[in-house]
Amino acid sequence: MMxxxxxxxxxxIFTLGVLITVHEFGHFCxxxxxxxxxxxxxxxxxxxIWKRQSRDGVExxxxxxxxxGYVKMLDERExxxxxxxxxxxxxxxxxxxxxxxxxxxxxxxxxxxxxAYSSVFMIGVPDIKPxxxxxxxxxxxxxxxxxxGDLVVTVDGKATPTLSDMMTALVDLATAEKVILVEVLPExxxxxxxDLARFKKEHTGIRKRTLVLDNRVTNAATIFDDxxxxxxxxxxxxxxxxxxxxxxxARAGLQPGDRILSVDGEPIxxxxxxxxxxxxxxxxxxxxxxxxxEGIELLIDxxxxxxxxxxxxxxxxxxxxxxxxxxAHGLQIMVRYNNPLYAVGAAVxxxxxxxxxxxxxxxxxxxxxxxxxxxxxPIAIAQFAGQAANAGAVAFLSMLALxxxxxxxxxxxxVPVFDGGYILYYLIELVKGSPLPEAVQNFxxxxxxxxxxxxxxxxxxxxxxxxxx
Numbered sequence: 001m002m003x004x005x006x007x008x009x010x011x012x013i014f015t016l017g018v019l020i021t022v023h024e025f026g027h028f029c030x031x032x033x034x035x036x037x038x039x040x041x042x043x044x045x046x047x048x049i050w051k052r053q054s055r056d057g058v059e060x061x062x063x064x065x066x067x068x069g070y071v072k073m074l075d076e077r078e079x080x081x082x083x084x085x086x087x088x089x090x091x092x093x094x095x096x097x098x099x100x101x102x103x104x105x106x107x108x109x110x111x112x113x114x115x116a117y118s119s120v121f122m123i124g125v126p127d128i129k130p131x132x133x134x135x136x137x138x139x140x141x142x143x144x145x146x147x148x149g150d151l152v153v154t155v156d157g158k159a160t161p162t163l164s165d166m167m168t169a170l171v172d173l174a175t176a177e178k179v180i181l182v183e184v185l186p187e188x189x190x191x192x193x194x195d196l197a198r199f200k201k202e203h204t205g206i207r208k209r210t211l212v213l214d215n216r217v218t219n220a221a222t223i224f225d226d227x228x229x230x231x232x233x234x235x236x237x238x239x240x241x242x243x244x245x246x247x248x249x250a251r252a253g254l255q256p257g258d259r260i261l262s263v264d265g266e267p268i269x270x271x272x273x274x275x276x277x278x279x280x281x282x283x284x285x286x287x288x289x290x291x292x293x294e295g296i297e298l299l300i301d302x303x304x305x306x307x308x309x310x311x312x313x314x315x316x317x318x319x320x321x322x323x324x325x326x327x328a329h330g331l332q333i334m335v336r337y338n339n340p341l342y343a344v345g346a347a348v349x350x351x352x353x354x355x356x357x358x359x360x361x362x363x364x365x366x367x368x369x370x371x372x373x374x375x376x377x378p379i380a381i382a383q384f385a386g387q388a389a390n391a392g393a394v395a396f397l398s399m400l401a402l403x404x405x406x407x408x409x410x411x412x413x414x415v416p417v418f419d420g421g422y423i424l425y426y427l428i429e430l431v432k433g434s435p436l437p438e439a440v441q442n443f444x445x446x447x448x449x450x451x452x453x454x455x456x457x458x459x460x461x462x463x464x465x466x467x468x469x
Contacts, residue, residue: 007386007389007390010389015403022108023411024041031073036089038071039072040072041058041061042070046065075091099427103423106409108408113402114344116401120398121336130151130231132148136230155183168357238273239260239271240257263288362413385403416445416447
C-alpha cells in the first residue's frame with residue numbers, strides 16, 4: 001500500500017513536471033521567436049528549490065509546488081522598462097503575435113500528445129476485440145437485444161476495431177441524450193475467433209444486425225455498468241500462472257501451477273470467482289486457501305495487501321496472475337504501425353478524437369446533461385498515473401498523451417486565467433480595434449479565479465468521495 005502510494009506520488013509529480021514544461025516551453029519558444037524578452041521560465045510555483053541565470057538573462061526556476069508554471073516576459077505594465085527595451089515587451093507586439101504566443105502553450109500540449117501516441121503506436125498497443133458477453137439481466141443492453149458473443153463493428157457509424165475504440169465511442173455518446181445505433185456481428189466468440197476477415201466475408205450482409213441502444217446514462221465513467229454491457233471473458237480455471245515477487249501470494253508460498261480449490265470452505269468455480277474473493281477480503285484478515293499442487297492437497301493462509309482500483313476503491317491484492325489460455329489469446333489484438341508516417345497519422349486521429357471527447361464532456365457537464373461526478377482532480381490523476389506507471393511504458397505514454405491533450409483543451413476554454421481567456425481578449429481587440437479596458441480585464445480575472453477555485457474544489461470533493469466510497 002505504501003509502495004503503491006509512493007509510486008503514484010512520484011508518477012504524478014513526473015507527469016505534471018513534463019506536461020507543464022511542455023506547455024510553458026511553447027509560450028517560451030514562440031515569445032522569443034516573436035522578439036519578446038523572457039525574464040523567467042518557471043516550472044512549479046512558490047519557493048524556488050533550484051534556479052539558474054543564463055547568459056541571455058533568462059532565469060530558469062524549479063519551484064516547490066508542481067501545480068503550475070509560468071513564463072515571465074518583459075512588460076511595462078508590470079514595472080519600469082528602459083526606453084531601448086520597449087520594443088522587446090510583450091505588450092508592444094501586434095495582437096496577432098500576442099495571440100500566437102498565448103496559443104503556443106496549448107498547441108505544444110496537443111503536439112506532445114501526438115508525439116506520445118505516435119511512440120505508443122510504433123511500440124504496439126495491446127488491446128482486445130470488441131466482443132460482448134451476456135448482458136446483465138434487466139439492463140438497458142438486455143432490453144435492446146444485445147446477446148452473448150456480439151462483435152461490435154460500429155457505434156453510430158464509427159468503426160470500432162478494438163474494445164478501446166468501442167468504449168471511447170460510447171463514452172462520447174453517453175450523455176448526448178440520443179439513441180445509439182450499434183452494428184454487431186453475432187456469435188463471433190463461437191465462429192472463427194481469430195479470423196475476423198473470414199468471418200466478415202462469409203457473414204456480412206447475412207448475419208449482421210443493427211441495435212438501437214437506448215441512452216439513459218449521465219456518468220461516462222460508469223457507462224458500461226450503467227448500460228449493462230459486459231466484455232466477453234473466457235472462463236479461466238483457478239490455476240496460478242505467475243506469482244509476483246515480494247507480494248502476498250509469494251510470501252504465503254503459492255507457486256505457478258497451484259489450483260485453488262476453496263477459500264474459507266467455499267468452493268472456487270473459476271479464476272473470476274477466486275479474484276472476487278481476494279478483492280472483497282476485509283483488511284487485516286487472512287484467507288484460508290485449499291489448493292492442489294502436483295496431486296497433493298494443501299492448506300495455506302494468505303493475507304492480501306491492498307491497493308486502489310480505477311474507481312479509487314480499496315480492493316484486496318495478492319500478486320498472482322492466472323494461467324494463460326489459448327482462448328484469451330485469441331481475443332487479443334496488437335495495434336502497431338511499423339511505418340512512422342502511419343503511426344503519426346493514427347496519433348493525429350487519436351488526439352483529435354480524444355480532444356473532441358473532452359470538449360463534448362465539458363459541454364454536457366456545463367449544460368447539466370452529464371453528472372458533475374465526471375470531474376476528477378489531483379488525487380484521481382495521481383492514482384491514474386501510478387497505475388499507468390506500474391503497467392509499463394505503453395500505458396504510461398498513453399496516460400501522458402491523454403493528460404497532455406486534456407491540459408491543452410482545458411487551457412483553450414474562454415475563461416480568464418486560462419490561455420483561452422487571453423485569446424478571447426485578443427479576439428475582441430481585433431474586432432473593436434483596441435484593447436479591452438484594464439478594469440474589465442481585471443474583473444474577468446477575478447471571475448476566472450473564482451470559477452477555477454470552484455472547479456478545483458469540486459474535483460477534490462469528487463476524489464475524496466471516490467476514496468471514501
